[in-house]
Amino acid sequence: MSLFKWSSAHSVYLPEIDAEHRAIYLLGDELHKALLAGAGVAHLQPILVNLLESSEQHFRHEERLMRAVHYTACAWHKRQHDAARKRAKALAKRIEGGDIAAAGELLKFLSVWLRDHISVADRMMGARLRNYLRFNTALAS
Ligand SMILES: [Fe+2]
Numbered sequence: 001m002s003l004f005k006w007s008s009a010h011s012v013y014l015p016e017i018d019a020e021h022r023a024i025y026l027l028g029d030e031l032h033k034a035l036l037a038g039a040g041v042a043h044l045q046p047i048l049v050n051l052l053e054s055s056e057q058h059f060r061h062e063e064r065l066m067r068a069v070h071y072t073a074c075a076w077h078k079r080q081h082d083a084a085r086k087r088a089k090a091l092a093k094r095i096e097g098g099d100i101a102a103a104g105e106l107l108k109f110l111s112v113w114l115r116d117h118i119s120v121a122d123r124m125m126g127a128r129l130r131n132y133l134r135f136n137t138a139l140a141s
């Protein structure tokens with residue numbers, strides 16, 4: 001069973017954000033497959049670095065967008081990102097040190113965290129951004 005399968009049920013109705021979520025899911029799936037295939041740390045490491053870097057860029061992108069529209073739940077949303085950053089970093093450190101079991105923990109954590117975070121926090125952010133764009137487009141026309 002795939003832990004990371006993006007579907008339209010995960011959409012937050014912002015194409016740019018959906019594309020970033022899809023890319024993170026693909027990297028999660030790549031890491032999961034490598035782990036199932038019995039890959040060692042040397043093989044897992046570059047995928048892991050890519051996954052963490054893509055997630056970081058994505059979090060920063062969302063945080064920039066939320067600040068730009070003065071989103072009132074921005075701090076609450078960022079706290080969720082920060083908690084995930086902290087947990088993922090700690091697990092990555094263990095993997096780097098040769099603890100392969102930490103890779104399984106990271107994948108389980110990320111798959112649940114992404115599902116929950118996208119379905120509530122990112123969806124709320126998506127609605128706010130779409131309203132903002134609609135309102136400002138109406139004003140400009
Ligand atoms: Fe988010």
Ligand SMILES: [Fe+2]
Nearest residue numbers: 021058062122
């Ligand atoms: Fe997101």
